[in-house]
Amino acid sequence: MAARVAVDRALCLGSGMCLVYAPGTFEHDDQAKAVVREPAGDPADVVETAVEACPTGALSLLPEQDGA
Amino acid sequence: MTETQVLDRERIRTLFDLRSSYNARAGGDFTADPYPAWRRLRESGPVHEGTVHELTGYPGTALFQGLPEPDRPHYSAFSHAALDQAYRNPEVFASSPEAVDTTTVSGVTNSMLSMGGDQHRRYRALVQPSFVPAKARWWITNWIEETVHSLIDGFAGEGRAELNVDFCAAIPVLTITGGFGIPVGQALDMREALNRPMEIVEMLRPVVAARREAPQDDLISVLVEAELKDEDGTTHRLSDAEIYSFALLLLFAGSGTTWKQMGITLTALLQRPELLAQIKDDRSKLRPAIEEALRWMPTDPMFSRFVTRDVELEGTRLPEGSVLHLCLGAANRDPARWDRPDEYDITRPMRASFAFGGGPHICLGMHVARAEISTGIGALLDRLPNLRLDPDAEPPRYIGMYERGVTEIPVVFG
Ligand code: HEM
Ligand code: SF4
Numbered sequence: 001m002a003a004r005v006a007v008d009r010a011l012c013l014g015s016g017m018c019l020v021y022a023p024g025t026f027e028h029d030d031q032a033k034a035v036v037r038e039p040a041g042d043p044a045d046v047v048e049t050a051v052e053a054c055p056t057g058a059l060s061l062l063p064e065q066d067g068a
Numbered sequence: 069m070t071e072t073q074v075l076d077r078e079r080i081r082t083l084f085d086l087r088s089s090y091n092a093r094a095g096g097d098f099t100a101d102p103y104p105a106w107r108r109l110r111e112s113g114p115v116h117e118g119t120v121h122e123l124t125g126y127p128g129t130a131l132f133q134g135l136p137e138p139d140r141p142h143y144s145a146f147s148h149a150a151l152d153q154a155y156r157n158p159e160v161f162a163s164s165p166e167a168v169d170t171t172t173v174s175g176v177t178n179s180m181l182s183m184g185g186d187q188h189r190r191y192r193a194l195v196q197p198s199f200v201p202a203k204a205r206w207w208i209t210n211w212i213e214e215t216v217h218s219l220i221d222g223f224a225g226e227g228r229a230e231l232n233v234d235f236c237a238a239i240p241v242l243t244i245t246g247g248f249g250i251p252v253g254q255a256l257d258m259r260e261a262l263n264r265p266m267e268i269v270e271m272l273r274p275v276v277a278a279r280r281e282a283p284q285d286d287l288i289s290v291l292v293e294a295e296l297k298d299e300d301g302t303t304h305r306l307s308d309a310e311i312y313s314f315a316l317l318l319l320f321a322g323s324g325t326t327w328k329q330m331g332i333t334l335t336a337l338l339q340r341p342e343l344l345a346q347i348k349d350d351r352s353k354l355r356p357a358i359e360e361a362l363r364w365m366p367t368d369p370m371f372s373r374f375v376t377r378d379v380e381l382e383g384t385r386l387p388e389g390s391v392l393h394l395c396l397g398a399a400n401r402d403p404a405r406w407d408r409p410d411e412y413d414i415t416r417p418m419r420a421s422f423a424f425g426g427g428p429h430i431c432l433g434m435h436v437a438r439a440e441i442s443t444g445i446g447a448l449l450d451r452l453p454n455l456r457l458d459p460d461a462e463p464p465r466y467i468g469m470y471e472r473g474v475t476e477i478p479v480v481f482g
Binding site: 027 | 192196197200202417418425427430434435
């Protein structure tokens with residue numbers, strides 16, 4: 001089951017913590033802002049670890065929409 | 069001159085002498101294990117009155133960020149939850165007591181390390197793209213690999229080496245100065261002048277001028293070309309003074325830290341030969357080994373924040389104007405977050421520790437530091453068969469109060 005996650009670009013400072021913990025999900029754009037490359041790139045618990053690791057609270061888990 | 073000639077072992081030994089490098093000012097003569105004291109402190113309350121070194125039982129004066137500040141009340145936090153709250157609230161727990169004025173002299177206190185809010189965000193955004201994980205390759209192939217291999221060339225034929233000074237010490241400085249676009253010979257001069265920042269500025273001056281004329285693929289070029297958006301929306305190029313502050317911060321924040329953390333990681337592995345053998349055979353285990361060493365024994369176990377208004381933290385009232393010392397060494401072993409926290413166990417589920425700090429000032433160089441440590445240890449494992457601690461020499465010990473690391477790491481191989 002893939003967790004859905006949103007990036008608040010105003011809060012993201014580009015630390016790369018989310019890329020360390022969930023490298024299958026996140027990448028940086030050329031301004032070093034995190035973007036979700038592959039929503040199903042990591043198991044849900046791994047994405048949660050990345051969300052918790054974000055130093056500025058820029059990541060949030062979104063509720064599942066279609067029960068996938 | 070080839071790099072091997074420049075990286076003369078005697079010069080490196082003088083420059084990175086362990087006795088002078090364990091800066092006595094930061095409590096370099098502290099040789100006890102602080103972790104039992106930190107556990108007792110954390111168990112008796114998340115926040116205590118006093119500084120970390122006093123509460124740990126270190127008798128001398130030790131200096132670091134947020135010290136000595138004799139006119140302010142001092143508090144120290146030891147639990148993961150207390151640190152998490154403080155890091156995530158930078159308005160109340162600020163990195164410096166007053167606003168940073170970048171137009172005055174260059175120096176680390178005038179760098180983004182001390183800035184807050186929007187000013188910090190704008191300055192950090194200028195360099196963050198050069199320090200993202202995707203840039204690790206750029207750092208590795210341009211500078212890290214060459215340094216690592218020429219250092220190993222210096223002792224590979226001898227069957228023995230001292231890895232802390234002869235290997236770990238020079239890699240971080242040469243990585244950062246390489247990133248600046250400074251040749252190796254001059255890089256060691258820069259290291260020699262580390263405590264005389266104005267001399268470093270003089271060495272940087274011609275490089276900055278040259279890059280303003282003709283930018284290259286290096287960090288100084290990134291800084292001269294960067295456009296800073298001011299609060300009113302106008303953009304300006306960084307002044308020379310601002311570029312020097314950036315460069316000094318990177319040199320100070322990135323040299324001793326990565327050196328000592330690499331030594332800590334190597335020592336943890338050499339003391340566990342079976343684990344080291346496993347990692348040699350399965351390199352995917354090197355990454356968790358590095359991460360676990362960061363949690364278990366971070367080289368900088370304390371950073372500080374200035375309390376900007378009366379606030380309560382985990383039940384303790386902190387008055388405006390006080391200094392809060394965040395003992396991340398203690399928080400990294402909080403049993404509320406980690407099972408068997410005192411054990412060095414590379415099979416733990418990966419989750420963030422505070423080794424690189426937290427909040428908006430979280431370490432800018434963390435991905436470069438990881439690249440240096442993994443390239444360095446990986447190359448030792450590739451090139452030195454049967455690498456082990458020298459059984460006839462004094463084994464390495466973990467020392468230091470606010471800049472922790474190991475004594476000499478004598479090894480034999482082959
Ligand atoms: C293993 C090695 C390293 C460790 C353990 C480490 C640790 C830290 C910590 C704990 C902080 C936060 C300070 C605070 O909260 O006030 C920090 C900040 C910083 N570090 Fe590192 N660091 C390491 C390597 C590096 C390297 C290699 C560089 C640069 C090339 C670097 C550059 C910086 C900078 C510029 C900051 C300030 C960031 C800001 O204020 O936004 N560090 N580091
Ligand atoms: S961890 Fe947070 S601040 Fe860092 S890159 Fe990811 S979203 Fe941005």
